[in-house]
Amino acid sequence: MGKAERERLNQSLSGHLNTIHETLQLLxxxxxxxxxxxxxxxxxxxxxxxxxxxxxxxMLWTGETPEAKAxxxxxxxYFNTLQGLLLLSHGSMVGAGPTLSSAIHASIKQVVDxxxxxxxxxxxxxxxxxxxxxxxxxxxxxxxxxxxxxLKKTPASNITAIGRAMxxxxxxxxxVLREMKELKPGPSNQTEAASxxxxxxxxxxxxxxxxxxxxxxxxxxxxxxxxAQTAIGVMTETVVVLKELxxxxxxxxxxxxPKDSGNFVDTLEKLLKLCQEIGVQIDELGASLYPxxxxxxLKAALxxxxxIIDEVRxxxxxxxxxxxxxxxxxNDLKSSMKQMEVTLDxxxxxxxxxxxxxxxxx
Numbered sequence: 251m252g253k254a255e256r257e258r259l260n261q262s263l264s265g266h267l268n269t270i271h272e273t274l275q276l277l278x279x280x281x282x283x284x285x286x287x288x289x290x291x292x293x294x295x296x297x298x299x300x301x302x303x304x305x306x307x308x309m310l311w312t313g314e315t316p317e318a319k320a321x322x323x324x325x326x327x328y329f330n331t332l333q334g335l336l337l338l339s340h341g342s343m344v345g346a347g348p349t350l351s352s353a354i355h356a357s358i359k360q361v362v363d364x365x366x367x368x369x370x371x372x373x374x375x376x377x378x379x380x381x382x383x384x385x386x387x388x389x390x391x392x393x394x395x396x397x398x399x400x401l402k403k404t405p406a407s408n409i410t411a412i413g414r415a416m417x418x419x420x421x422x423x424x425x426v427l428r429e430m431k432e433l434k435p436g437p438s439n440q441t442e443a444a445s446x447x448x449x450x451x452x453x454x455x456x457x458x459x460x461x462x463x464x465x466x467x468x469x470x471x472x473x474x475x476x477x478a479q480t481a482i483g484v485m486t487e488t489v490v491v492l493k494e495l496x497x498x499x500x501x502x503x504x505x506x507x508p509k510d511s512g513n514f515v516d517t518l519e520k521l522l523k524l525c526q527e528i529g530v531q532i533d534e535l536g537a538s539l540y541p542x543x544x545x546x547x548l549k550a551a552l553x554x555x556x557x558i559i560d561e562v563r564x565x566x567x568x569x570x571x572x573x574x575x576x577x578x579x580x581n582d583l584k585s586s587m588k589q590m591e592v593t594l595d596x597x598x599x600x601x602x603x604x605x606x607x608x609x610x611x612x
Contacts, residue, residue, distance in 0.1 A: 255318040256376055262322055263373045266329040267366060273336045274362055277355045281344045288341035290406035296335045297398040300361060303328045304368060304394035311372050311387050321376065325369065332365055342406075347515040349522060350411040357404040361397040368394055412518045413500045419529040420492040426536040427485040433539065435475045473597040474543050480590035481539055484552070487583040488532060491559070492525060494576040498566060501573070513568075521565050524558050531555045545594055552587050559583060 303324075310316050310324055339358045343351055368390040375383045405411035470478060499518065531551045538547040559580050566572045 259318060259321055259325075259373050259376055262325060263369060266325060266369075270329060270332055270336065270362060270366075273333055274359065276336065276340045277343070277351075277358060279340075280351075281340055283344065285341065285344050287344035288338055290342050290404070293335065293338045293342055294401050296331065296338055297361065297401040299331050300328075300335055300365065301395050301398040303331050304365070304391045304398075307368060307372060308387055308391035312384050315376070318376070321373070325373070328365070328369065332362065335361065345408070345515070347408050347412070347519045349415055349519060350405060350408045353405050353411045353414075357397075357401055360400065361394070364390070364393040364397045407503065408515050408518055409499055409503050412522045413496050415522050416492060416496045416499065416525050419525045420489055420496065422529050423485060423489055423492065423532045426532050427482065427489065430478060430482050430485060430536055430539060433470055433475075433478050435470045435472065469541055471541070474539075474541055476593050477543055477548070477590070477597055478539050480586070480593045481535055481548070483586040484535070484555075484583065484590050485532060487579065487586045488528060488555070491562070491576070491579040491583050492528070494573070494579040495521065495525065495562065495566070498569070498573050498576050502569065517565055517568055521562065524562050524565070527558050528555060531558070545597070549591065549594060552591060556584065556587055 307324060307328065310320065316324075336358065339354055343354055346354065368387075371383075371386060371390055405414060499521070531554050535548060535551045535555075538544040538551065563577065563580055566576055
């Protein structure tokens with residue numbers, strides 16, 4: 251293979267990579283609302299074409315070393331198809347909020363990254379007698395296939411993208427809840443703790459069968475166990491609120507307009523941020539339940555969650571025909587938080603009395 255041929259291929263590849271890189275930066279820019287929104291199905295179909303082009307690359311390089319002209323022609327076709335994918339993706343982002351835009355950008359960038367690796371590896375190895383190269387190519391082609399196939403699972407609307415992000419928060423809260431259920435009292439306190447039905451909260455609403463673990467630390471005092479039990483109630487009701495909110499959001503799918511980038515999408519984005527803030531406070535709540543329990547931190551987390559729930563109610567009320575179930579879930583959560591606040595106050599008083607009794611007046 252001539253040195254001139256390799257240099258020409260490398261120059262051609264460099265030019266294509268630069269063009270794609272510049273076009274990819276379009277996805278960081280918000281398309282004008284005056285543009286027609288393109289259908290995500292068209293993006294998926296073009297992704298299938300990129301996948302087919304990757305297959306052709308694999309066939310080209312796994313046989314005898316191809317002619318430089320054939321490689322160059324293949325390169326032009328591949329990158330033209332990839333360029334079309336990027337332009338269609340940008341057009342599909344008309345009216346997209348930050349969450350949907352981020353999801354689209356991540357999916358498209360994965361296709362671009364895998365494509366770059368495939369083309370760079372094949373061109374840089376042009377004329378090589380390295381047998382391992384022919385084993386690597388199918389793997390690189392497979393990576394492009396997977397990235398293109400993932401486009402089919404990428405959310406095509408703001409509601410779908412935001413609903414998925416909210417679901418991630420709900421899963422995170424359930425993880426904390428599951429961890430809290432594994433807390434248990436010290437050996438001397440188990441009889442007393444058994445009288446408190448930790449499972450009194452409606453766990454069936456969480457669709458899981460979690461129970462208290464028997465193999466973790468036995469280091470909670472009776473008062474700390476009472477606090478942990480009320481916190482489990484708060485977390486349980488928080489999951490219910492998140493589930494009802496997700497149900498409310500996804501129920502609006504038919505109301506989302508192709509070019510709607512105004513108050514509707516803005517409200518959805520704000521609701522997502524509020525959900526994420528709730529997730530942060532639940533993490534704080536869980537961390538503060540380990541002994542020695544931090545009562546001030548627990549109260550601060552409850553106050554913040556309460557404030558966030560008020561904002562959630564306000565935002566939901568601005569949506570069209572919200573379900574009454576979401577408001578009931580918010581009320582139930584508020585009740586659980588009040589119960590926990592009462593328990594914290596009682597335990598604080600008991601702790602102060604215990605300290606006073608142990609003070610030596612001599």
